[in-house]
Amino acid sequence: MSKVTVVGAGKYGSTTVQRLAEWDIADEVVMTDIVEGLPQGLALDMNQSRPVLRYRTLVTGTNDYADTAGSDVVVITAGLPRKPGMSRMDLLEVNAKIVKDVTQKIMEHSPDATLVVVTNPLDQMTTLAAEVSGLPKAKVMGQAGILDSNRFVHFISEATGEDILSIEAVTLGSHGETMVPVPSLCNVGGRPLADVLDAAKIDELVDRTRKGGAEIVGLLKTGSAYYAPSAAAAAMVRAVLTDSNEEMPVCAWMTGQYGINDVYLGVIGTLGAGGVTAVKEVELTDGETAALREAAVAVKAKVADLEEIDY
Ligand code: APR
DSSP states (O other): OOEEEEEEEHHHHHHHHHHHHHHTSSSSSEOOOTTHHHHHHHHHHHTTHHHHHHHHHHHHEEEEEGHHHHEEEEEOOOOOOOOOOHHHHHHHHHHHHHHHHHHHHHHHHHTTTTTOOSSSHHHHHHHHHHHHHHOOOGGGEEOOOOHHHHHHHHHHHHHOOOGGEEEEOOOOEEEEEGGEEEEEGGGETTHHHHHSOOOHHHHHHHHHHHTTHHHHHHHHHSSOOOOOHHHHHHHHHHOOOOOOOOOEEEEEEESSSSOOEEEEEEEEEEEETEEEEEEHHHHHHHHHHHHHHHHHHHHHHHGGGGGOOOO
């Protein structure tokens, strides 16, 4: 019996559930939320699509953590978006309370689960979930890098006209300002990115990738992106659940790679049944290594903010 739980039945959570169910890789996907009726209604609706789309995974909508018992993988999307007038620290406090509460309840019923955290602010929430859960750090990871890397792929495809599926791109570090694009690992149909686009254009696309989330929020006006984010989270769940040992960008605990320790950082990891079973040290230029180390320092500073709030 393979079982996945997604906490939070908002846009991100419900779309993740939908993708996982349609891939038909788990026996059951449980969706839970504090809002009564919301996960139940969405689950009923999704389950009725099964005969049309020809899959068997059953979606259970619930407000009771007992229904999440024995989950192999748990995705945490629960949280509030930043509202007008709310400071970064206010959001941190609100979501820290939510993620702490959710993690404790999940661990009561699924002590061996692997956790995939997506709630923002991502670095802090992943660190907090790891601490509260008491799980080995390898079994707690955050989603950011797949999303950023694939946003970059999309922009490269738009700029070059090349087939989206022939482009590979990698970003490391963290979300936002501390994202570290690695042009040396990017290629377009097997050709280095630098041979296809000039440096100014690459910089422009990197900048757009860094601000990729904000661009979508600006257009939507209410709410943030969820199609590409849920695709990224679902791909991580699939790798863990099927023990595929795929390499992918992931926010993972650092144990000396690139000279960096004791922080969750966006790197390339191997994902399998044990969570992030290895962190790959790719060859970076001196500048890229320095940028990654700077990102680690910035994340550590943000994580230190957790000590200043009450959650
Ligand atoms: N337990 C369970 N669910 C909760 C809790 C809680 N304690 N608190 C809030 N929720 C639920 C809300 O009821 C809502 O249904 O979390 C859901 C969040 O959904 P949305 O507001 O639609 O937000 P979404 O776009 O799904 O984003 C979720 O992912 O990308 C990040 O920044 C984003 O932190 C946010 C998260």
